Amino acid sequence: MQQIIDFHTHAFPEALAERAMRQLVSEAEGVVAWLDGRLSSLLASMDDNNIETSVLCSIATRPEQFEPIFKWSREIASERIVPLPSVHPDDPRAVERIGRIAEAGFKGVKMHPYYQDFCVDDPALDPLYTAMCDHNLMLTLHTGFDIAFERVEKASPRQISTVLDRFAQLRLITTHMGGWQQWDQVERYLIGRPVYMETSWSLEYLDAEQARRMLQNHPRQFILFGTDSPWTDQAASIRAVEKLNLSESLLEHLFYTNARALLKD
Numbered sequence: 001m002q003q004i005i006d007f008h009t010h011a012f013p014e015a016l017a018e019r020a021m022r023q024l025v026s027e028a029e030g031v032v033a034w035l036d037g038r039l040s041s042l043l044a045s046m047d048d049n050n051i052e053t054s055v056l057c058s059i060a061t062r063p064e065q066f067e068p069i070f071k072w073s074r075e076i077a078s079e080r081i082v083p084l085p086s087v088h089p090d091d092p093r094a095v096e097r098i099g100r101i102a103e104a105g106f107k108g109v110k111m112h113p114y115y116q117d118f119c120v121d122d123p124a125l126d127p128l129y130t131a132m133c134d135h136n137l138m139l140t141l142h143t144g145f146d147i148a149f150e151r152v153e154k155a156s157p158r159q160i161s162t163v164l165d166r167f168a169q170l171r172l173i174t175t176h177m178g179g180w181q182q183w184d185q186v187e188r189y190l191i192g193r194p195v196y197m198e199t200s201w202s203l204e205y206l207d208a209e210q211a212r213r214m215l216q217n218h219p220r221q222f223i224l225f226g227t228d229s230p231w232t233d234q235a236a237s238i239r240a241v242e243k244l245n246l247s248e249s250l251l252e253h254l255f256y257t258n259a260r261a262l263l264k265d
């Protein structure tokens with residue numbers, strides 16, 4: 001059976017899960033929770049779906065959230081759960097905190113231009129990108145529009161391409177196939193470049209032909225499987241990829257080998 005790594009999931013500390021999920025569901029129309037936001041539920045879903053490991057992304061929506069997220073991420077790290085802590089770009093200690101994240105042995109950082117209110121190509125972010133390169137941390141970035149926010153460009157494929165131009169060493173993981181609801185721009189600016197992209201929340205929206213074309217035209221060592229669980233069902237996300245009629249070798253890269261290689265370094 002195909003081994004699977006899910007490169008994009010979320011969960012919350014036990015004491016916060018219920019409130020956080022209620023709030024996030026109420027913020028955007030069309031958002032449905034498939035799990036209750038607890039780590040135990042994510043692990044059960046992984047067991048049901050033959051998912052070996054999940055990358056768990058947290059988002060510091062305020063600078064002060066760095067510490068609690070960092071602490072919780074340390075507690076839950078395991079063979080099966082690879083947490084990515086988060087720094088807020090307005091945090092005056094953000095660069096130092098990138099160093100702490102690396103020292104603690106984490107693989108990377110998660111940032112979200114809408115929840116953290118920044119543009120990915122703002123030069124103010126450069127010291128953070130430099131620190132991530134220096135520490136060899138990957139950066140998982142929400143890319144494209146976000147269902148819960150007004151459509152102002154903050155992480156468009158064009159903006160991301162300028163970050164790639166300036167930070168060739170940055171191991172950047174773009175979510176939602178390079179940019180949610182900006183896939184024509186993804187094909188224009190990102191497909192073919194050395195940037196990772198994962199599949200979450202996109203196969204439900206893209207037509208199959210475009211999705212297949214994008215995945216086939218991108219360098220195969222840069223494609224990853226992601227679900228954004230609990231906001232999607234991991235089982236349905238696996239089926240959506242399987243329905244694309246991709247080659248065995250491409251599926252193996254997408255579901256497992258690329259993610260395993262990234263998490264090993």
Ligand SMILES: [Zn+2]
Pocket residue numbers: 008009010057228
């Ligand atoms: Zn997400």
